[in-house]
Amino acid sequence: MSRASAFLLAAGFGSRLRPLTLARPKPLLPMCGAPMLDHVLAHVRQHGHTDVLVNAHHLWKQVAAWAETRGVALQVELPEILGTGGGLKAAEDRLADVFVVVNGDILSDVDLTALADAVTEGGAAMALRADPVLGERAPVDADTDNVVVRMREFAGTPGVGISGTHFTGIHAAHRSVLADVPDGFACIVRSAYTVRLPARRIRAIRHTGRWVDIGTPADYLDANLAVLDGDLATALPIWERGEGAQGRHWIGADARVEGEVRHSIVGEGARVPRAARLSDCVVWDGVTVPAGDHHRVVFFDDGALEVGDSG
Structure with missing residues (x-):
């Protein structure tokens, strides 16, 4: 090289x-x-x-x-x-x-x-x-x-x-x-x-x-949502990698979504059961969301992190 x-x-x-x-x-x-x-x-x-x-x-x-x-x-x-x-x-x-x-x-x-x-x-x-x-x-x-x-x-x-x-x-x-x-x-x-x-x-x-600058969990969640909304457009074409609608949700390949997903990102192979409702959330690849109402939560490999409002 x-x-x-x-x-x-x-x-x-x-x-x-x-x-x-x-x-x-x-x-x-x-x-x-x-x-x-x-x-x-x-x-x-x-x-x-x-x-x-x-x-x-x-x-x-x-x-x-x-x-x-x-x-x-x-x-x-x-x-x-x-x-x-x-x-x-x-x-x-x-x-x-x-x-x-x-x-x-x-x-x-x-x-x-x-x-x-x-x-x-x-x-x-x-x-x-x-x-x-x-x-x-x-x-x-x-x-x-x-x-x-x-x-x-x-x-x-x-x-x-x-x-x-x-x-x-x-x-x-x-x-x-x-x-x-x-x-x-x-x-x-x-x-x-x-x-x-x-x-x-x-x-x-x-x-x-x-x-x-992605410094804190709130920064991380807000940046994901900004990319979803188109407010933080990057050089990577995200809509070639998943389905959804700008400002509403992004769903990765092979994700199983049965519950309600609003203004959230669901990774590849993740699962949102019928009894789960998401708003302003990020779900990593392969993660299963528990039942319940979830707002501003990052579901990651080892658990779930509730994120407060930024600022």
Whole structure:
């Protein structure tokens, strides 16, 4: 395989999504009938990246099986997880001169082509997104020339005058920046990117489209429903994989639905008995729903998780 021009981050533990991630890696959680990584891979390939590398640590064998069936190269990080910088450093000899980095748990339509085109030799580019309520996200500021000038949390500069833009977690870089990343666990921003700030070597593109970070069970459920509604269109054609109607329900192949299903997703081979009624629910492949009324519940391999309203 040629050097990879896209690197997918899929090594994390998904701690905030437990118990959903205890037996399945976060990027492989189903999203309207397909693993999240399928949606991310479709986005990457939409921008011409045919040589793709994915890293894995937590439950890595499942990611390995996914990669093998998708024609994606694999980097297993053992015994310790390496972080965003360490993972890239370990892949240095397998990456193209310019490569994009995409989180396996973020659904977006970031212009990856524009992002890669913004990279200069020895530099990088970050996709920034405006958000009036940054919450836990670290603000990143760019000037009118679209050059990143401050990364407050990472660079340790004072948290004043917040611009309202944050780093989306999607970026691109010239392979030479990895010379500033130490071996072992490392953050790409804290190691390679902050040292380039004074030289104005980090470009920015401002993303105004779709972007969803699947961080919590509520985020996960809401993202599934947004895909169902068409509010979060991804590059993956979900209606070729299941039956139903946009905004109403998505039913996977060989699912047996006898009960009532409203605004919900039912995976392949799942069963909804006559005495069950679903609204705003997600049912994983092969799972049988118990009798009763269920609202905002994720039925997964090992049980059921009631999810509160987001926000």
